Every structure is written in structure tokens, then in C-alpha cells.
């Protein structure tokens with residue numbers, strides 16, 4: 382059931398399977414690996430797709446998984462969606478499935494995606510070229526050489542770089558290439574990636590979509606014709622989301638818009654507090670007019686998100702800052718109800734060489750901040766006392 386005419390939060394609640402056999406208003410957890418049939422004829426009809434029904438959970442054929450996929454497709458205004466065991470599962474299946482002609486990767490990336498592209502995809506015959514975020518000439522050069530898939534994050538992890546989705550999509554399409562965007566930081570609330578022109582949108586559902594730091598999952602949403610190739614890898618690499626996770630995720634999606642709106646507002650307040658603070662060397666937040674991607678962010682996002690990164694001045698002891706924080710927890714991941722801080726150079730980007738970290742600005746003084754759902758004034762006071 383896909384109802385694009387309805388508004389976002391209505392679809393988050395009502396898109397999906399209609400109801401279960403006993404009238405539950407939401408789809409209950411079908412904690413089963415398999416489904417039984419009365420006759421061989423009936424089983425054949427389900428396998429061939431002549432009858433609706435379910436077959437085997439690893440294939441994604443389970444009511445709870447199908448239900449959450451309908452919701453995700455509806456929220457991204459996509460022809461379909463696939464639910465994965467993690468964000469990295471979603472990214473790897475997509476890059477393997479559609480990266481055969483070569484992948485052009487723009488801008489900076491989550492460290493795990495970087496490691497996949499630099500250390501592993503080559504062994505599967507997928508070449509990857511890296512270019513800077515705004516390098517449209519470099520993009521054209523690689524596309525002329527036949528590269529078939531463009532990939533980037535916007536906003537990016539951890540420096541909140543913004544890339545113009547519509548502009549890159551136009552260039553990619555002119556060369557017959559596809560554009561896949563990791564919109565984990567963007568969320569479908571703030572950024573409608575497919576409507577802007579991308580062919581494939583990817584999320585780590587572990588972050589905002591799950592939103593409670595209690596599930597690990599991933600999503601790919603795209604036009605229906607792009608999904609079978611990705612689904613084949615999901616099936617045979619065994620990357621499907623578990624029914625328990627799909628159940629939690631469906632529940633979380635119902636509050637996604639509320640949570641993200643609150644996180645947008647709180648992050649804007651915290652950014653205003655940090656901007657110009659005596660301990661702050663530089664603030665990375667796309668809602669600031671001084672941010673290099675602000676104009677593009679204004680054009681393609683309806684909110685600037687709940688993430689920001691801050692480079693502390695050289696004299697500030699980052700370790701002491703972490704130790705003094707009381708509400709913000711020192712932890713990896715992001716997008717949950719609780720506010721988190723981490724040092725990307727020691728966590729998500731640990732695998733990068735010192736030279737590359739320095740080049741990208743991922744220094745010891747860089748702190749990534751994920752704003753949760755606590756009261757924004759309390760969060761501001763916690764940062765104030767830790768920076769004092």
C-alpha cells in the first residue's frame with residue numbers, strides 16, 4: 382500500500398501491509414524462518430508470485446520485513462525498498478550490484494564505506510575513483526571513461542559536507558550513469574533524495590530511522606527496476622534485516638518526523654551557542670551561512686539535521702572536555718534519542734592514514750556531536766560547563 386498523496390507522518394504510520402489476520406493495528410512480529418503450505422500447488426503459486434504469501438525469511442519474504450519496506454519506500458517516494466541487516470550491508474550490496482562499470486566516489490565518507498571501497502571492492506573487480514566534493518570536471522572525466530555509478534554522502538560524516546544532488550544527478554544521467562546517495566545524515570524528513578534526482582538512496586537505519594540506539598539495520602530505496610540486482614546480493618550474502626529488527630524499525634518510523642524536527646531545532650540552538658565560543662576553532666553545521674554548503678543545503682534540505690562537528694582550539698584539552706560532559710555520552714553512532722559525542726579520528730575514521738586524516742581535517746581536536754531529544758537548554762548548559 383503506497384499512498385504518496387498523504388503527508389509524511391501519515392504515511393509513516395499507515396503505509397505498509399493493511400493489518401494482520403487478527404486485526405492488530407500494526408503488523409506483529411512474525412518470528413519465523415519459514416511458512417507452511419497446505420499443498421504443493423499452493424507453494425508453487427507463492428514461489429512464482431501468482432499468489433501473495435510468504436516463503437523464507439532470509440529472502441525478505443516475511444510480513445514484518447515486507448511491511449517496513451513498504452513504509453520505507455513510501456517515505457522516500459520510491460518504487461520499492463529493501464531492508465538490510467546494517468547500513469554497511471545496504472552499501473556493499475548496492476556498490477557490488479551496480480558498480481560493475483566503476484564507481485566514482487565524491488567527497489568524504491564514513492570510514493567503513495571508505496574501507497570497503499579502498500580495501501575490498503577491488504578484489505570483486507569494482508574499481509573506485511575518488512574525487513573532491515565539488516569536482517564536477519573530475520566527475521565528467523571518469524564518466525567519459527565509462528564509470529557507471531556515482532556515490533556520495535550528503536551531509537557527509539563527519540564534516541557535514543553538502544553535495545548538490547540535482548546537479549550531480551544531471552551530469553551522471555547525461556553519461557548514462559546512476560547516482561546512489563547515502564542520506565543517513567539527511568534523513569527522509571529533511572531530504573527527499575530521489576525526488577531531487579538520485580536513482581538510489583541508502584540509509585544506515587541504525588541512526589535516525591531506528592532512532593533509539595537499539596537496532597542495527599540498513600535500507601536501499603530506488604526505482605523498482607534497480608532493486609532485483611541488489612536483492613540478489615542481499616539474498617546470497619545473507620544480508621537481510623531480521624524480523625525482530627523490522628518490527629522495531631516499523632515502530633520507530635512512526636515517530637521519525639517528530640524526532641527529526643526536534644533534533645533539527647535543538648541542533649540549530651546548540652550551533653548558535655558554539656559559534657564564536659572562545660574554545661571553538663571551527664564549527665561544521667550546514668545551517669550556518671558561513672558553511673560552504675549552506676546555499677545548496679537550503680535548496681535541497683527542509684531542515685539542517687541534528688548533527689554538527691566542532692574543531693576545538695589547540696589549547697583545549699579534548700579528553701578533559703569529554704570527561705566533564707554529563708549528559709552527552711562518549712560513544713560512537715548517532716541519530717538516537719540520547720546525545721552523543723565522539724572523536725572521528727579515533728573511531729569512524731580510525732583506519733585512515735595520519736596524512737589523509739590531516740588532509741581531510743579529521744584531527745584530534747575534531748568532535749562530532751549527535752543531538753538527541755533531551756531538553757536543548759540542558760544540553761547547552763552541559764556543553765557550556767564542559768568547555769568552561
Ligand code: PLP
Pocket residue numbers: 467468469470491493534538563565566584585586587588597598599714729
Ligand atoms: N553511512 C553513514 C553515513 C554512517 O555514519 C554509518 C555508520 O556510522 C554507516 C553508513 C554504516 O552504518 P551501519 O553501522 O548501520 O552499518
